[in-house]
Amino acid sequence: MRPLTSPDHLSWGRWPARPQQAQHLSFTTDTLPHGPWLPIGNQRSQGDVCLNSTGTLVCTANLNRLIAFDAARGVLTAEAGITLHDILQFIVPQGWFLPVVPGTRYVTLGGAIANDVHGKNHQTNGSFGHHVVALTLRRGNGKTIAASTTQNRDWLHATIGGLGLTGLITQATIKLQRIASGYLQVETVRQKNFDHFLSLSKNSKGFEHVISWVDSTAPATEPGRGWFQRARWSATPGPLAAPGNGPLLSLPFVLPLSAINRPTVWGFNQLWNRLPRPASALTGYQKFLWPLDGIGNWNYVYGPRGFVQFQFVVPQAAAATLLPALMPVAQAAGMSFLNTLKLMGNKKPAGLLSFPRAGISMAIDLPYKGAQTLAALKRMEGMVVGAGGALYPAKDATMAPATFRHAFPQWRSMQKFIDPTITSDFWQRVNT
Amino acid sequence: MKPRIAVYGATSAIAQAAIRLWAAQGARLVLLARHTQNLNAIAADARVRGATVKTLPFDTAPQKVWQTCKGLDGLLLAHGSLGSIKGLTPPLPQLAETLATNGTSPVHLLTQFAPLFAKQNAGWMAAITSVAAVRGRTGMYAYGAAKAMVAHYLQGLRHALAQQGSHVRIIDLRPGPIDTPMTRGLKAPLMSSPAAIAPRLVQACASANGTVYLPGVWRYIMAILSHLPETLWLKLKI
Numbered sequence: 001m002r003p004l005t006s007p008d009h010l011s012w013g014r015w016p017a018r019p020q021q022a023q024h025l026s027f028t029t030d031t032l033p034h035g036p037w038l039p040i041g042n043q044r045s046q047g048d049v050c051l052n053s054t055g056t057l058v059c060t061a062n063l064n065r066l067i068a069f070d071a072a073r074g075v076l077t078a079e080a081g082i083t084l085h086d087i088l089q090f091i092v093p094q095g096w097f098l099p100v101v102p103g104t105r106y107v108t109l110g111g112a113i114a115n116d117v118h119g120k121n122h123q124t125n126g127s128f129g130h131h132v133v134a135l136t137l138r139r140g141n142g143k144t145i146a147a148s149t150t151q152n153r154d155w156l157h158a159t160i161g162g163l164g165l166t167g168l169i170t171q172a173t174i175k176l177q178r179i180a181s182g183y184l185q186v187e188t189v190r191q192k193n194f195d196h197f198l199s200l201s202k203n204s205k206g207f208e209h210v211i212s213w214v215d216s217t218a219p220a221t222e223p224g225r226g227w228f229q230r231a232r233w234s235a236t237p238g239p240l241a242a243p244g245n246g247p248l249l250s251l252p253f254v255l256p257l258s259a260i261n262r263p264t265v266w267g268f269n270q271l272w273n274r275l276p277r278p279a280s281a282l283t284g285y286q287k288f289l290w291p292l293d294g295i296g297n298w299n300y301v302y303g304p305r306g307f308v309q310f311q312f313v314v315p316q317a318a319a320a321t322l323l324p325a326l327m328p329v330a331q332a333a334g335m336s337f338l339n340t341l342k343l344m345g346n347k348k349p350a351g352l353l354s355f356p357r358a359g360i361s362m363a364i365d366l367p368y369k370g371a372q373t374l375a376a377l378k379r380m381e382g383m384v385v386g387a388g389g390a391l392y393p394a395k396d397a398t399m400a401p402a403t404f405r406h407a408f409p410q411w412r413s414m415q416k417f418i419d420p421t422i423t424s425d426f427w428q429r430v431n432t
Numbered sequence: 433m434k435p436r437i438a439v440y441g442a443t444s445a446i447a448q449a450a451i452r453l454w455a456a457q458g459a460r461l462v463l464l465a466r467h468t469q470n471l472n473a474i475a476a477d478a479r480v481r482g483a484t485v486k487t488l489p490f491d492t493a494p495q496k497v498w499q500t501c502k503g504l505d506g507l508l509l510a511h512g513s514l515g516s517i518k519g520l521t522p523p524l525p526q527l528a529e530t531l532a533t534n535g536t537s538p539v540h541l542l543t544q545f546a547p548l549f550a551k552q553n554a555g556w557m558a559a560i561t562s563v564a565a566v567r568g569r570t571g572m573y574a575y576g577a578a579k580a581m582v583a584h585y586l587q588g589l590r591h592a593l594a595q596q597g598s599h600v601r602i603i604d605l606r607p608g609p610i611d612t613p614m615t616r617g618l619k620a621p622l623m624s625s626p627a628a629i630a631p632r633l634v635q636a637c638a639s640a641n642g643t644v645y646l647p648g649v650w651r652y653i654m655a656i657l658s659h660l661p662e663t664l665w666l667k668l669k670i
Contacts, residue, residue, distance in 0.1 A: 026445070026613045027470045062445070062613070065477035079473070090481070 009057055012299050013046040014254070014306030015368045016397050018425070022057040028079060028170040032058060032140060036423045039168045041108030042083055045115060046309045047397035048425035049163055055423060058168065060110055066090065067171055074176035075133070080110030080169040089242040096176040097233075097285075100128045103340075104293050105243060105286075110169040115394040116161035118356040120209040120231075120289070122345045129160030129350030131175045137167035140421025144170070158417035160351030163393060165418045165427060181238025184209065186231040186283040194224030194323050198316075201343035204230045209288070211342055214362070216335040217269040223324040224341065227277065231288055243286055250296025258303035260336050260367045268337045292338070302367050307336070308397065310380055311363040313344060314389030319360040322387045326380055333376035336365040352410040352417075355392045363395070374398060393426060404430040436501040437637075438462040440490065440541060441511025443470045445612035446560060448477075449630035450508065450637075455483035462500045465511075466490045494544040503552055506637055507545055509538045509559040509582075514614050517574045527574055535578030539585050546589060549600045558603035558637050559586060563645070565606065566654045569670060583643070590641065601641040605633055608650040622649065 009020035023033050036055030043050050051057075060081030067077040074096045078087065084098060085105040091097065102117040111117075113135065118127040125131075134148035137159060145167065147155035159166045187207075191197050197212050204210050207230035218225035292298050299307065310330070314322055327335075339362065346358045366373055377398050384391060390407030391399045405411055411430075418427075437454055439447050442463035454461060455478040463478070463485060465471040475485045486500050490511075498504060515530035538559050549555050564576035565583045583604050590602035607629060609620030629646040636644040645651040660668070 024613065024616060027443075027467075027473060029469055065473050066480040067473075067476050069480045 009040075009043065009051075009059075010306075011046050011048065011050050011397075012044050013308055013368070013397075014299055014302070014304075015308060016048055016051070016425075017306065018048075018051060018053045020051060020053065020057050021055070022059055024059045024062060025081075026062045028063055028138065028168075032138075032168070032421075036421065037140070038422055038424045039110065039114075039164045041081065041111030041114075042106055044104055044107045044111065045394040046307075047393075047395055048429065049115070049393050049396070050111075051425040052423060053425055054428070060108060060168070063170070068173075071096075074178065075173060076176060077134075077171060077173040078109060079171050080108060080113070080135075082109050083107065084109065084112065085243055091176060092179075092182060092242050093240050095179060095240055097179045099125050099131045099175065099177040101289055102128075103290060105290055106293065109172055109174070110164075113160055113169060113172060114162055114164045116349075116351045116354040116356060117394070118344075120211040120342070122347075122356055122361075123210060123343060124208050124345065125177075126345060126347040127161075127350050127354060127356040129354060130347065132156070132160060132172055132350075133175055134173040135159060136170045136172075138170050139167040140419050148173075155417065157350070158352050158414060161349070161354035162351060162414070162417065163353065163424065163426065165414075165422050165424065167419045167422070179233050179240070181234045181236060182240050182285050183234040183238050183282045184231040184285060184288050185234055185280060186229060186288055187280045188277045189228045189230075189279070191224065191226045191228040193222050194320060197224050197226075197228060197341060198320075198343070200228045200230075206232065208232050211340055213272075214339045214341050215269050215273060216331060216337055216339055216364075217266050218327070220324070220328060223327045226341070227272075229288075231283070234282060241284075249294075251298065251300040254300045255303050258305065258307075258367045259301045260307070260365075261334065265335070265337055272337065305368045305370075307365055307367050308373060308377065309363055309365050309395040310377060311361065311392040311395040312380075312384045312389050313355065313357055313359045313361040313392075314384060314387040315359045316343070318387035318389070322383055322389075323360075323362070326383050329376055329379050329383075330364050330366065333373055334367050334369065336367065339364045352414050353393070353408050355390060355394070357390065359389065363392075393430075396426070399430065401430045401432060433505075434458045434460050434484070435505040436460045436462075436503065437506040437508065438464065438497050438500075438504050439508045439510060440464045440538075441509065442474055442487075443467055444510045444512065444560075445614070445626045446607065446610060446629070446633070447508065447510035448474055449626035450510075450633050451478050451483075452481060453630050453634045455479075455481035455485075458482045458484075460484045460501050462486050462488060462497055462504075464488050464490050464492060464497070494541065494548070498545070498548050503555075504545075504549075505555045507541075507549070507555075507557045508637065509541055509557075511537065512560065512579075512614070514572065514575055517572075522574070530574045531578045533578075534575055535581040538582045542582075542585060542589060546593075550593060550596070550598055553599050556601040556603060556637055556641075557586075557589075558605050560605045560607065561586075563606055563608050563650050563654055567658050567665070603636055603640050604643040605636060605646060606643055606650065606654075607646040608653075610646075622647075622653075 033056040038052035039058045040050045063079040063081030065079045112128045116129040137145040209231040212228045214226040342361045443465040513533045561579040561583045565579035586604045
């Protein structure tokens with residue numbers, strides 16, 4: 001259990017790059033470090049929510065054991081360091097699926113809970129936290145807390161979306177969803193602009209998965225132009241293949257320069273827009289749910305300076321005026337490709353600090369270019385705050401404390417659940 | 433038939449990865465380790481994945497381990513410890529412990545299980561040794577010497593059984609540097625992972641009778657390194 005200092009412990013965007021002290025747990029009972037610590041999963045979040053520059057990161061990747069599985073009811077209990085990929089390897093062949101998956105399957109169960117992640121089916125299935133029925137916390141003082149939908153509910157609510165601050169999640173129990181086949185019937189529609197996106201979203205009631213990919217090179221007259229996709233699981237019994245092991249190809253090292261610049265983004269969007277797309281196609285779940293998981297270390301294309309993601313949700317009424325104003329700022333800052341737009345559902349958030357909520361959510365990738373990127377982030381943050389929206393802590397490294405407190409009014413009730421031995425760069429930043 | 437396999441040092445990272453694959457085959461497993469609570473976590477995982485599992489304390493008598501499933505198809509000795517020996521004059525108790533854990537203990541177990549397997553005239557015995565067993569080098573030669581003892585013993589045992597016309601297979605599983613809690617903080621070339629080598633390990637246990645490097649490339653690397661003239665080897669900073 002030797003601690004090690006590693007420059008490799010960065011968040012997925014590789015910015016901010018601050019050296020981290022890390023310690024790996026092999027078993028849930030292993031000794032925790034002295035001094036401020038932070039449990040982390042597979043470091044797929046962006047920004048500083050998974051960094052702890054003044055203390056120790058406690059890596060949970062080896063806490064990846066299954067504990068119990070009820071194959072008839074679809075209830076799974078596992079240690080929290082297991083990745084969603086590893087869970088799917090086990091459950092898909094048995095006809096079960098995770099009710100909520102984010103844009104990558106390489107996050108851990110604990111990370112999915114701590115960031116209360118959501119996916120393309122938020123409007124029907126809510127967020128990941130809505131499907132957590134029980135979990136066990138290990139606190140810095142050696143105590144354990146068992147929380148579930150029937151016992152210590154307040155601890156369950158504080159830990160869902162709790163950013164790892166309530167303790168080490170040693171195990172969690174989740175409810176799964178039945179699938180008849182590993183295929184989805186996917187419909188793709190050319191989306192003309194934001195209004196079109198809204199009407200398509202509202203006319204997609206019978207579809208579990210709804211997502212739209214926004215063209216970052218769209219002219220100011222057509223904000224929100226892109227591709228609209230909606231899908232439902234195929235009801236016809238079909239193959240139930242476990243997800244493939246590892247990506248098809250992988251970037252072996254961080255590119256010396258960012259490959260994301262005006263010409264490449266323009267070129268990609270031209271290709272992406274011209275790609276022939278069948279109006280309706282039976283598509284394997286991996287290809288539809290995680291197009292980027294096919295390329296290992298895709299974050300390396302942004303070069304040594306890394307990238308940032310700006311993800312927000314704003315009330316629907318405010319979105320129509322916000323998006324046309326925000327898009328040019330993002331475009332000027334080098335807005336990358338594969339930006340998503342989604343009409344979220346109305347379900348009551350699962351956790352005290354949950355990000356997923358009713359409204360329009362958008363995620364934008366920007367290459368990190370120093371001061372100009374920070375200035376653009378500040379401007380966009382101001383616009384989102386003005387529209388009554390929230391930024392996603394799991395993707396953030398720059399929001400002001402006031403922005404956080406305003407969008408997450410429960411931060412005050414959160415205080416009593418926070419483990420006094422745990423902290424993170426994010427938490428220190430928004431609490432100054 | 434679901435294979436019956438006993439694993440010593442079941443809490444080691446490499447053993448865990450192998451156990452997962454055996455569990456998916458529906459194996460009947462007897463798992464032994466010193467830390468009961470950690471062992472239980474591994475047993476639960478194996479059960480969920482399809483195995484029938486019995487856990488036993490590490491120092492259970494081999495005869496009793498053998499009887500748990502009324503005979504065994506396989507035995508994997510996966511326990512070991514890199515120890516913390518540094519410099520030319522380590523404290524003797526520390527040296528003794530490294531030699532006992534990595535050398536004497538597996539040899540004793542092999543000796544006690546050999547007649548049981550020989551009488552059954554079927555099955556396999558495997559021990560995880562190391563590429564460090566091939567040639568002594570600075571830093572880990574106590575560990576390497578203990579692993580070399582096991583490797584040599586396995587070789588002799590294989591020869592003895594073959595001479596008797598026995599069908600029992602003896603496998604020397606020889607990993608290169610693997611990213612496990614044991615090697616944490618160690619910088620090594622061609623680092624592999626338990627999950628990456630486990631399929632080859634399980635395959636070797638199912639069919640091999642000899643030395644199997646994990647991953648396979650280490651056979652060629654070690655062939656070169658072991659044949660370097662001593663004068664050259666002494667100058668090599670590895």
